[in-house]
Amino acid sequence: MADNGGADPVNNNNNTTVALEGTIIKVTVKTPKDKEEIAISEDASVTQFKEEISRRFKAKQDQLVLIFAGKILKDGDSLNQHGIKDGLTVHLVIKTAHKAGDGASSSSSGTTQVGSSSGNSSGPSSAAHPSTVGSTGGPASAPPQTPNLLTGFGGLSSLSSMGMGSANFMELQQQMQSQLMSNPEMLSQIMENPLVQNMMSNPDLMRQMIVANPQMQQLMERNPEISHMLNNPELMRQTMELARNPAMMQEMMRNQDRALSNLESIPGGYNALRRMYTDIQEPMFSAARDQFGNNPFSALGGNSDGGVQPSRTENREPLPNPWGSTNPSEGGGGTGTTGSSTTGSTTPSVSNPLGVNSASLGNGMFSSPGMQSLMQQISENPQLMQNMLSAPYMRSIMQSLAQNPDMASQNPASSPSAGENPAQQLMMQQMLQMFAGGNSSSQTPEVQFQQQLEQLGAMGFINREANLQALIATGGDVNAAIERLLGSQPS
Amino acid sequence: MDKNDTTTYSVQLYIYDLSRGMARNLSPIMLGKQLDGIWHSAIVVYGEEFYFGGVGISSCSPGGTMLGSPDTVVELGNTEVTEEIFMDYLSSLGENTYRGDKYRLFEHNCNTFTNELAQFLTGRKIPSYITDLPSEVLSTPFGQILRPILDSIHIAPPGGNIINGRHS
Numbered sequence: 001m002a003d004n005g006g007a008d009p010v011n012n013n014n015n016t017t018v019a020l021e022g023t024i025i026k027v028t029v030k031t032p033k034d035k036e037e038i039a040i041s042e043d044a045s046v047t048q049f050k051e052e053i054s055r056r057f058k059a060k061q062d063q064l065v066l067i068f069a070g071k072i073l074k075d076g077d078s079l080n081q082h083g084i085k086d087g088l089t090v091h092l093v094i095k096t097a098h099k100a101g102d103g104a105s106s107s108s109s110g111t112t113q114v115g116s117s118s119g120n121s122s123g124p125s126s127a128a129h130p131s132t133v134g135s136t137g138g139p140a141s142a143p144p145q146t147p148n149l150l151t152g153f154g155g156l157s158s159l160s161s162m163g164m165g166s167a168n169f170m171e172l173q174q175q176m177q178s179q180l181m182s183n184p185e186m187l188s189q190i191m192e193n194p195l196v197q198n199m200m201s202n203p204d205l206m207r208q209m210i211v212a213n214p215q216m217q218q219l220m221e222r223n224p225e226i227s228h229m230l231n232n233p234e235l236m237r238q239t240m241e242l243a244r245n246p247a248m249m250q251e252m253m254r255n256q257d258r259a260l261s262n263l264e265s266i267p268g269g270y271n272a273l274r275r276m277y278t279d280i281q282e283p284m285f286s287a288a289r290d291q292f293g294n295n296p297f298s299a300l301g302g303n304s305d306g307g308v309q310p311s312r313t314e315n316r317e318p319l320p321n322p323w324g325s326t327n328p329s330e331g332g333g334g335t336g337t338t339g340s341s342t343t344g345s346t347t348p349s350v351s352n353p354l355g356v357n358s359a360s361l362g363n364g365m366f367s368s369p370g371m372q373s374l375m376q377q378i379s380e381n382p383q384l385m386q387n388m389l390s391a392p393y394m395r396s397i398m399q400s401l402a403q404n405p406d407m408a409s410q411n412p413a414s415s416p417s418a419g420e421n422p423a424q425q426l427m428m429q430q431m432l433q434m435f436a437g438g439n440s441s442s443q444t445p446e447v448q449f450q451q452q453l454e455q456l457g458a459m460g461f462i463n464r465e466a467n468l469q470a471l472i473a474t475g476g477d478v479n480a481a482i483e484r485l486l487g488s489q490p491s
Numbered sequence: 492m493d494k495n496d497t498t499t500y501s502v503q504l505y506i507y508d509l510s511r512g513m514a515r516n517l518s519p520i521m522l523g524k525q526l527d528g529i530w531h532s533a534i535v536v537y538g539e540e541f542y543f544g545g546v547g548i549s550s551c552s553p554g555g556t557m558l559g560s561p562d563t564v565v566e567l568g569n570t571e572v573t574e575e576i577f578m579d580y581l582s583s584l585g586e587n588t589y590r591g592d593k594y595r596l597f598e599h600n601c602n603t604f605t606n607e608l609a610q611f612l613t614g615r616k617i618p619s620y621i622t623d624l625p626s627e628v629l630s631t632p633f634g635q636i637l638r639p640i641l642d643s644i645h646i647a648p649p650g651g652n653i654i655n656g657r658h659s
Contacts, residue, residue: 032583069614070570072497091611093580 025086499569505561543604545645547591556650570612
């Protein structure tokens with residue numbers, strides 16, 4: 001049996017009657033499910049190859065379709081002809097029984113039907129099947145088979161084969177959407193069209209359009225505030241004004257951002273912010289994105305609740321710098337925001353993860369004012385980022401962030417109900433100083449707060465340890481440190 | 492080779508940058524190395540676009556996902572494989588190695604799928620800068636740190652229809 005030159009034991013199966021003159025090559029045959037290595041003579045024909053394969057894969061020869069380099073291997077060919085050599089991979093598709101032979105005609109007519117809707121070369125594919133009954137012949141026999149083939153198209157084509165109904169509309173919408181997203185100028189062009197303007201100035205119509213979106217409806221059920229907002233014609237009108245006028249829009253956005261950052265300063269405000277984002281903004285973004293593609297409405301809608309609150313907060317200077325070293329509570333809030341934004345973006349959440357992800361890239365994470373100024377600073381000073389990342393405790397923070405995103409959101413250094421261990425505060429302190437562009441972080445707090453310590457000492461606070469702790473906790477603010485000290489010691 | 496009158500279909504690779512240019516700007520800072528984009532790819536053949544995501548294999552009209560038009564289109568060549576055979580193949584894949592739950596952002600993602608499809612249809616692989624992306628990211632300290640977070644992300648661009656496994 002082993003009279004082939006260089007035969008291996010595997011070759012015993014391949015003992016065909018044709019004289020095997022060539023060397024044996026090992027060809028990998030790969031199916032969607034698995035792959036096998038088949039040894040065959042270099043000069044073998046495709047038929048012989050298929051024989052071997054049908055044995056190995058336990059399938060009938062006429063069910064086998066072999067593909068190499070984009071070509072279908074026909075029985076009359078030889079392996080050599082296609083350039084199949086040792087070590088190369090040939091792809092195999094095993095047709096299911098009811099598709100082979102008789103199935104070819106009805107599925108090719110099914111293909112032709114689809115071809116008519118997608119309008120490309122699938123039509124001529126019927127010519128490739130020698131057993132085709134007729135190109136459009138037998139539509140009656142098509143229906144039982146078509147569900148099999150057409151589910152492959154995800155149902156879209158089956159809709160179109162039923163007469164170009166809703167399928168086209170969906171495609172149209174998709175196309176419009178994708179065009180809109182890629183070409184922002186088109187949006188402003190659309191806005192300028194008087195017809196559109198007429199439509200937009202009719203708040204009822206707009207409301208109807210928005211409400212018609214099923215995702216919006218879901219959203220409205222979950223958050224009645226949204227439907228309330230939609231029902232308020234004044235608000236709608238204002239919103240549409242804004243959409244028309246991009247400059248005004250930007251101004252509004254900036255106001256919103258400032259308002260949001262104001263929120264951070266009130267106790268519990270940070271939590272409200274986070275809740276607001278996850279409950280309202282996120283689903284609205286995803287829902288709106290699906291329909292309108294980054295609809296500016298959604299941002300406004302989601303933040304309209306937040307917009308109400310700033311009137312209650314203290315007024316601070318515009319464009320606060322959360323990373324300013326003089327105000328660690330803000331900085332901590334900023335860090336906390338980072339933590340929560342990371343959290344918000346990673347929960348495999350509401351609708352589509354990609355939606356959330358690009359929201360975090362484009363909006364959620366970066367739109368928080370803390371993050372924005374951080375990113376600004378970072379892009380101005382790459383060294384800063386290096387510093388930030390190379391700090392050992394930064395790494396441990398990131399690791400613990402990764403393991404427990406919840407902890408990060410509960411743990412901003414700004415939490416007024418302090419009681420955190422000093423080591424943590426120290427760490428936050430140093431981190432903040434680093435963020436602020438700090439070469440100064442290499443000093444110990446004692447040295448840093450030298451001046452403040454002296455001040456405290458002069459006032460009569462003799463407990464240096466306690467002074468230091470207090471200063472660390474308040475970030476060098478002498479007055480606040482005094483409060484702390486007075487709070488803890490009755491003298 | 493035009494021995495018979497076999498029809499060929501052109502196969503294209505659509506490449507999208509998921510970061511919309513941000514990776515190009517921010518990657519040197521964040522990762523320490525230059526990445527021109529976070530690549531998502533799809534195969535376009537027979538007038539349809541096919542891609543793999545967190546929900547499994549999906550199809551749509553070319554450029555029809557939320558990502559819009561591709562950044563780059565690569566011509567992979569022509570294939571003789573007919574649509575019928577291709578759909579069989581796809582269904583088979585969708586039942587096994589390319590089910591939705593098999594999605595892994597780093598090891599078994601949309602680009603893995605596209606690569607496999609490209610080899611099936613044309614015998615060629617997709618450009619290596621796409622398939623090298625995960626290892627590029629993971630070789631940075633930042634990538635390693637973010638890995639647990641990133642692993643849980645499933646990219647699933649909306650706008651497509653999901654291809655289910657074969658029925659019986």
